Amino acid sequence: MIQIYNTLTREKEKFVPLEAGKVKMYVCGPTVYNYIHIGNGRSTIAFDTIRRYFEYRGYEVNYVSNFTDVDDKIIRAAEELKITAKEVADRFIEAFQEDTGALNIKPATSNPRVVEYMADILTFIEVLIEKGYAYESQGDVYYRTRKFPSYGKLSGQSVDELEIGASQRTGEEQDLKEDPLDFALWKSSKANEISWDSPWGSGRPGWHIECSVMATKLLGDTIDIHGGGQDLEFPHHENEIAQSEAKTGKTFANYWMHNGFVTVGETDEKMSKSLGNFVTVHELVKQVDPQVLRFFMATTHYRRPIRYSETTMKEAAVNLQKLKTAFENLSFRKETAEESLADDKQLLEELTLLEDRFTIEMDDDFNTANGITVVYELAKWMNQYSERKMVSMLVIEAAIEKLLQWLNVFGIILLSEELLDEEVDQLISERNQARKDRDFARSDEIRDLLKDKGIILEDTPQGTRWRRSE
Incomplete structure (x- = not known):
């Protein structure tokens, strides 16, 4: 039974999907004006891992993650780069896909872009105006925050607390609002800015409205899980709830999940582009x-x-190398394995017990830190088994299959080493013959030569094996 820590209730809750065996999941994606930093990458990896575990447990996951391709930051980037806003978005969407591909992130079921849903955004806003939850002001449209009675329920903030902060804001936009707490659904455009026609004049959508529109359009009025970084909890996700539930009259998401920050330095400062302390995934990979x-x-x-x-x-x-070594050690023993042995049943039962433990740990709010501990125990088990004089192919394949399945949940793929090229293959054969002939000088010479080529030889009771140096 999977349990999820729900940010909305601040409790772990049993996961009960809207539809048996299926998960509707929306995760806020990047604003595509630059390369993603590893803080953004952390969120992408975290929810990809969660998605993979759902699939490991047999669920079909409809995973939607958007691209924000209309934003002030994109407009500024376009001006600096002297290209169009669309060209900026296209460039960094391509970079995002390249970088997340390197991290083995599974492609989303859908990657909607804001510009593709402009008509739906306008319709959504019109409904909010008709219901009295929004109003037009000199070409802008704002959401009446106080009209939504449970505003603040996700972030745990009261309207009174929020009012104190909002009342201190100044500026042209604040003058257009009925209430300092109100937020923009539509913003009128300035001269020569990218814009769309609307019933309220030329403009573009506010940031918060896009996710409500795309999530409900692609997944339905109520979804199972909405995820994102902790920094999105307020105001972005809070505003999504207010505008979505005001429009539909239904619960927007049953479970809200938020990943922790990536910190740097001795002070554990949050990594962000605004602080200038970020490392991009594009450069790091x-x-x-x-x-x-x-x-x-x-x-x-x-x-x-x-x-x-x-x-x-x-x-x-x-730690990753330890797992690779265990995989290689047991894979190597396939060459000398028996089809089956007398103690296979007992050993397979031990593997089943490890599998039960892995599931228990991961079912507990996707506790990957505890889950990987079980994987390390499996690796230790595999190393010990690979040292036995006699091994069973049945047990080897069962253990390797389990390791590969579990590592796939973490997004890690282990592959056997590529074949040696003809020259190195010939040298290994020559060395094996030199050892048979007790020509140890030539054997050592070949070992050193292979080492120079990055090939490390290991002489085992089952024969000579090799690996590439790190």
Whole structure:
């Protein structure tokens, strides 16, 4: 039984889908004006891992994640780069797909773009105006926050508390509002800005309205899970609830999930573009193994903050290598394995017990930190089994299948080493013959030569095996 920590109730709740065996899941995607930093990448990895676990447990997941391709930041980037806003969005959507592909993020079921849903946005706003939840003011349209009685229920803030902060804001936009707490659904355009025609004049949508429109359009008035980073809890997700539930009269999302921040430095400062302390995924995957970055992010519980540093990345690389080694050790024993052995049943039962433990840990709000501990135990089990004099193909394949399934939940794919090229293959054969002939000088010479080519040899009781140096 999967349990989810619901931000809305601040409690873990049993997951009961709207439709048996299916999950409707919406995760806020990036504003495409620049490369994503690893804080953005953390959210993408966290919810991809959650999606993968649902699928591991047999659910069919309809996973929607948007691209915000209409925004003030995109307009500014277009001016700086001297290209159109669409060209900016297209460029960084392509970069996002390239970078997340390197991190083995599964493609979303749908990646809607705001510009594709402009007619739906206008209709959505018109309904809110008709119901008295929104009003036009000199070409802008604002949402009447106080009219929604449960505003603040997601973030745990009261309207009175919010009013104190809002009353201190000044500016032209505040003068257009009936109430400082009201937020924009539609913003009138300035000269030469990208804009669309509307009943209230030329303009473009506010930030919050887009996700409400695309989520309900693609997944229905009520969805199972809405996810995103902690920084979106207020005001973005709070506003999504207000405008969606005001329009439909239904619960917008049954479960709200938010991932923790990525922090840097000794002070654990949140990583963000506004603070200028960010590292882009685009650059990082050129410097480090993308699988290590994925492993580093995916094996920390999604709600906990992650401290990014060279040290933590190195630790992740070491731990991932241990799993690869266990895989390689047991894979190598296939060459000498018996079809089956007398103690197979007992060993397969041990694997089943490990599987039960993995499921228990991961069912508890997707606790990947505890889940990976079970994977390490499986790796230890595999190493011990690979050292036995006699091994069973049945047990080997069962253990390897389990390891690969579990690592797939974390987005990690282990592949057997590629075939050696003809020259190296010939050298290994020559060395094996030299050892038979007790020509140890030549054997050592070939070992050193292969080492220079990045091939490490290991002589085992079952024969000579090799691996590539790190």
